[in-house]
Amino acid sequence: MLKIYNSLTKKKEKFNPEQKGVIKMYTCGVTVYDDCHIGHARSLCVFDVIRRYLEFRRYKVDFIRNITDIDDKIINRAKQLGVSWKELSDKYIKRYKKDLESLELEPVGFEPKATENIKAMIDYIHQLVNKGFAYVTDTGVYFEVRKFKQYGKLSGQKIDDIRSSVRIESDENKKDPLDFALWKNAKESEPSWDSPWGKGRPGWHIECSVMSQKYLDTETLDIHGGGRDLIFPHHENEIAQAESLSGKNFANYWLHHGLLTINLQKMSKSLGNFVKISQVLDKYPADILKFFYFQAHYSSSVDFSWQKMEEAKKAYEHIKILKEKLENYLDKKNILKVSASKTSSNGQGYQESFINAMDDDFNMPKGLAVLFDLAGQANKVLVSDDKDKDKKLMTYKLTLDQITGVFGFSFLKKKLTGTSKEKIDELIALRNQYRKEKQFDKSDQIRSQLLAKGVVLEDTKEGTIWRRK
Numbered sequence: 001m002l003k004i005y006n007s008l009t010k011k012k013e014k015f016n017p018e019q020k021g022v023i024k025m026y027t028c029g030v031t032v033y034d035d036c037h038i039g040h041a042r043s044l045c046v047f048d049v050i051r052r053y054l055e056f057r058r059y060k061v062d063f064i065r066n067i068t069d070i071d072d073k074i075i076n077r078a079k080q081l082g083v084s085w086k087e088l089s090d091k092y093i094k095r096y097k098k099d100l101e102s103l104e105l106e107p108v109g110f111e112p113k114a115t116e117n118i119k120a121m122i123d124y125i126h127q128l129v130n131k132g133f134a135y136v137t138d139t140g141v142y143f144e145v146r147k148f149k150q151y152g153k154l155s156g157q158k159i160d161d162i163r164s165s166v167r168i169e170s171d172e173n174k175k176d177p178l179d180f181a182l183w184k185n186a187k188e189s190e191p192s193w194d195s196p197w198g199k200g201r202p203g204w205h206i207e208c209s210v211m212s213q214k215y216l217d218t219e220t221l222d223i224h225g226g227g228r229d230l231i232f233p234h235h236e237n238e239i240a241q242a243e244s245l246s247g248k249n250f251a252n253y254w255l256h257h258g259l260l261t262i263n264l265q266k267m268s269k270s271l272g273n274f275v276k277i278s279q280v281l282d283k284y285p286a287d288i289l290k291f292f293y294f295q296a297h298y299s300s301s302v303d304f305s306w307q308k309m310e311e312a313k314k315a316y317e318h319i320k321i322l323k324e325k326l327e328n329y330l331d332k333k334n335i336l337k338v339s340a341s342k343t344s345s346n347g348q349g350y351q352e353s354f355i356n357a358m359d360d361d362f363n364m365p366k367g368l369a370v371l372f373d374l375a376g377q378a379n380k381v382l383v384s385d386d387k388d389k390d391k392k393l394m395t396y397k398l399t400l401d402q403i404t405g406v407f408g409f410s411f412l413k414k415k416l417t418g419t420s421k422e423k424i425d426e427l428i429a430l431r432n433q434y435r436k437e438k439q440f441d442k443s444d445q446i447r448s449q450l451l452a453k454g455v456v457l458e459d460t461k462e463g464t465i466w467r468r469k
Contacts, residue, residue, distance in 0.1 A: 002057065002359045004223075005299065007231065007254040008154055012361055015253065017222045023054055023061045026212035026251075027225040028234070029111065031068040032092035033077040036099050037274035038289070038304060039227075039260040039267040045290050045408070046257050046298045047225055048105045052406045053358050063108045064215045066208060067093060069115050070201055075190060085191050099277045103286045104410050110215050114207045118193045121202040121210045124245065125182045133244040134182055136197055137173035141183040144175060148240040154254060155232040162232075180237055182206050205237035209250070213242065224251035228258055228299075229266070258301040267304070275304065284309060287409045291316040294364040294407060315372075319404070320411055322375045324467035325382060325458070326397040332463065335390055350374045350399045358406070371403050383460065424455055428464050431457075 002015040017023045027047050030040055047065075054061050068074075069089040078085040093113075100107075114121075125141055128134040133147050145151050145159065152158055163178055181203035186192035192199035212221055219242070226235065235254065242250035260267050267274045280289055292312040296302045350370055357366035378396040381389055404411070427446050434443040447457050450466070457466050 003361055004253050004255065005361045006252075007256045008251075010156070013253070017059070018218070018220055018252065021059060023059045023222045024216040024218050025051065025054075025061060025063045025223040025225065026208070026216060026221050027063075027065050028208055028227075028230055029065040029067050030096055031071050031073055032089045032096060033071070033074040034092060035095055035276045035278065037267060037276055038280055039274065041099070041103060041277045041280075041289065042260050042293050042302065043227055043257055044100070044103060044105055045293050048408055049294070049364065049406060050223075050225075050255070050298075050362055051108075052106065052408060053362060056402070056406050057355075062216055064110050064112070064212060065108045066211050067096070067111055067113045068204065068207060069093065069113045070191060071114075071204060102277065102281050103289075104408065104412075106408070112211050112215055114202065114211075117207070117211055117214065118202065120214055121206050122183075122193075122195050124206060124210050124241075125202075126196060127245055128182065128241065131244065133241075135175065138185070139173045140181050140185045140200060140203075141197055142174055142179040143182050143237070143241060143244075145178040145180070145240065146176060148244050150243070151240050152236065154236050154239055157232070180205060180233065182241070205234055206241060208234070209238045209242045212238075219246040219248050219250075221251040223253045223255060225255040225257070228256045231256060255298075257298045258296070261301055261303045262305075264303055280309070284313060285412060287320075287411065288313045288316050290408060291368075294368055297365060298362060316409075319371060319375055319400075319409075321467055322378055323397075323400060323404070323411055325465055326378065326393055326400070328465040328467065329382065329460075330390075330394060330397060332465065333390055335394060350396075351402065354399075354403050354406075364407075367403065367407070371400070374400060374403070424450065424466055428457065428466065432464065 003012045004015050005012045025047075027043070030036055047063075051061050051063050070085065074085050074089055078088040081088065125134060128143065129136065129141065132144075134141055134143050152162060155162075159178065163176075182205075183195060183197055183200050183202055185198055185200040190201070192201055212224070213219055224235070224238075239250050262273050262275070265271070265273060288309065289312075292304075292309055293302065295312065295315075350373065353373070354367055354370045357363045357370055360366070374396060378393065378400070381392050381396070386392060427450060431443045431446040434440070434446070450457060454468055455466050456468070457464055
């Protein structure tokens with residue numbers, strides 16, 4: 001039974017989607033004014049695993065993630081660089097798409113841009129004004145926070161406490177400093193769109209309320225996710241807008257991941273202490289960055305260092321090496337195509353342990369622990385005389401593939417020039433012949449030759465198996 005920690009209720013709850021077997025999930029995406037950093041990558045990878053796991057559990061997942069391509073940060077950065085806001089956002093959307101490809105993430109159902117949905121936002125704001133939850137001023141349209149009696153329910157704050165503890169942008173046109181902009185009238189030389197209130201652009205918060213409901217075709221989302229830093233004011237304001245308009249729950253389950261830090265300080269573009277995704281992927285494959293993330297629970301903060309990346313690499317390689325050993329052994333035995341229906345209870349036991357771990361609020365560290373338990377047992381069986389050895393190893397491989405598939409590990413192998421699988425097998429056969437003839441110098445030369453090309457040989461009772469270094 002899947003249980004999720006719900007940030008709204010502050011407790012772990014049994015998960016029940018609105019529609020049986022179907023999950024409508026939305027997460028806040030990137031604001032495209034600079035390159036993405038590995039804090040963004042953590043969010044992307046965490047929700048990729050959550051979606052993969054839900055699909056593994058036989059749910060149909062409709063997953064939407066937005067792109068904010070008009071915003072104060074974009075406008076200000078474009079002015080600094082002397083380029084148009086459109087040129088800037090287009091540039092970083094392309095970079096973002098490249099990062100997604102490099103991270104080897106599954107595509108979401110749709111990734112709408114804010115600027116593609118201006119009309120829908122205007123219609124939404126117009127309805128809020130008509131219902132008395134928003135008002136028009138000389139500077140724009142504002143949501144009247146005190147009209148929404150449940151304001152603060154996600155962040156667990158009372159309105160008067162928020163006012164005294166949070167820095168709020170002052171504007172004499174607002175009825176209350178807490179009121180937030182739904183529509184901002186354009187200043188000179190700023191990008192703008194026509195509206196009933198004059199030329200301007202939408203506020204940040206309205207984007208997600210509109211696009212999540214529009215593209216998921218529902219007034220109530222099953223899951224809304226994002227970073228913990230978005231709880232207030234962004235997600236709080238989304239709730240106020242959406243529930244004032246519909247009178248229904250905006251999202252039944254709110255999932256918030258912890259932040260990624262460097263030297264225990266939040267990683268952010270504004271602080272300038274961020275590491276770009278591309279900087280890490282230049283040194284490590286995406287699998288190792290994911291492994292680093294998944295060693296901590298998604299709700300916990302994670303402190304990044306290059307040393308921790310090296311530790312993640314060593315741990316990950318245990319799994320990668322086992323996968324290659326299993327594939328080479330089973331390929332040699334010509335049993336790689338054994339039906340998954342013939343798996344033994346041993347393999348099913350590991351799968352059950354994995355499900356128990358992930359059903360407990362997507363506990364990825366425990367899920368990885370199951371993977372290491374499986375690896376330890378599989379390595380023992382590989383060197384054993386077990387009469388069911390082949391069947392068990394096939395079972396372990398199938399279970400390993402299922403679990404690593406949920407984590408999104410691809411185990412990409414670098415192509416070795418002039419060292420195809422056929423060539424490796426040919427050299428191993430020649431080496432075996434030399435060993436039979438007791439020409440050990442020549443057999444050792446072949447081992448060294450392959451090692452220089454990144455191929456490691458291991459001699460077992462069933463013969464020689466190989467893996468890439």
